[in-house]
Amino acid sequence: MSLNSEQMLAVLNALPDPVFVLTESGRYAGVYGHADPNYYHSGHDLVGSYLSDVLSADVADWVMQHMQQAWDQKGLVKVEYPLSAAQVKGLEMQAGPDGMIWFEGHIQPFPQAVEGERAVIWVARNITRRKQLEQELLEASQTDPLTRVANRRPLFELLQSRFSDFKRYQHPTVLILFDLDHFKQINDRFGHLMGDQVLASLCDICHATLRENDLLARFGGEEFIVVLPNTAMEQGLSLAERMRDLVFRELGACFPQYERAITISLGVSEFIDSDTRFENLLQRADSALYQAKHAGRNRICAHR
Ligand SMILES: Nc1nc2c(ncn2[C@@H]2O[C@H](COP(=O)(O)OP(=O)(O)OP(=O)(O)O)[C@@H](O)[C@H]2O)c(=O)[nH]1
Known part of the structure; x- marks a missing residue:
């Protein structure tokens, strides 16, 4: 027995970290995952927008470069980056952490075309606490x-x-x-x-x-x-x-x-x-x- 699409969606939305499906033209084709407000702002309203609509030009370019890297490598690309909710237009701002958040992005080519375009799956995990601990350890060691x-x-x-x-x-x-x-x-x-x-x-x-x-x-x-x-x-x-x-x-x-x-x-x-x-x-x-x-x-x- 396999899950039907409604059940699959329920599984995706239960995932603890946000999952973005981004297409080659820079479109948010899908946003999944449970946005625990202790760690994330909900990005569900971004679906249908383009990277260039919601991010500054240099951040949008940076995202596109990493998507390209995943297609070139035909596999997983990992990247760590800081981003605050204020840098993303259209995020649900009511609930979610303040200030700069550190993310670990896992970017993988999507196996099929989405709306006729190449796409990637971009999973963004909040690693702010780990980054703070690394910084504290570094400072303590020095x-x-x-x-x-x-x-x-x-x-x-x-x-x-x-x-x-x-x-x-x-x-x-x-x-x-x-x-x-x-x-x-x-x-x-x-x-x-x-x-x-x-x-x-x-x-x-x-x-x-x-x-x-x-x-x-x-x-x-x-x-x-x-x-x-x-x-x-x-x-x-x-x-x-x-x-x-x-x-x-x-x-x-x-x-x-x-x-x-x-x-x-x-x-x-x-x-x-x-x-x-x-x-x-x-x-x-x-x-x-x-x-x-x-x-x-x-x-x-x-x-x-
Ligand atoms: N409270 C405290 N004392 C320390 C520490 N590290 C070293 N000392 C003390 O520093 C003192 C150094 O003494 P000496 O080397 O004789 O030097 P001095 O009395 O300052 O004399 P001169 O350097 O010759 O002017 C010793 O009493 C050490 O116990 C520390 O972390 N805390």
Whole structure:
């Protein structure tokens, strides 16, 4: 026994994701599936419209290109894309999720002509939650949980790519390595928890002085690094001075129970022609920081 067409339609409309039948001229020949308003807006009213009626020209072209790809490949094409209900004229707007939705589209050639035209079946699954989780995981894998600044992973990636740019194009990069002065005393007197708060506040203060392309990262313990792409030594030194001064004036004021100023020492370096790996830049900043500590702390030394 096989299902009659009414029963088949009931099956199609019970499917959890929307199913579009699109023809070669860009016409919505059929829209099926149960539009759960937690995930979808109902697209049933689109039947009979053309892609170019309801989507902007570039989005409609993009859809047609993927339909063509499914015909060329004679098989399934998968694609992930963001689309909001506001970008589709004629959708039922009363019920459905707000904002941008991520979809996974499964596009397959339709085995027969529809109204005399080639057609595809386009199934659109809402994968917004998965995309958010992927983004959260990516951020967590690149962020220091205490201070919310970058960890070593993005730091080393950026240094590697800046090193390649320096070798190929001589694009300069400055690195500032800095470290709290006498931080152990704060931990010993007020406990690790307050020490943690000092580290987090230090990062907030330093972060506020940086440009969008600069990277602040936790190198380890109470050592941090700022990478300044496309920056010459003199500019790097003036930023380092701004950071030193801000921390000196602002960080201690956040912790009045500690009656002294809380300061940092900074070592500054830049790529030089004889460098063979980005670690050379780090080594020079480290020795400059060592000099700054030994010269009395709350100061900047450069390794030129
Ligand atoms: N609260 C807290 N302390 C940390 C963390 N990571 C490292 N430290 C502490 O940082 C302190 C570093 O001490 P030292 O290396 O002696 O340096 P310092 O006391 O800052 O002295 P100088 O760097 O020489 O000025 C130690 O007490 C570590 O326990 C952290 O995540 N949280």
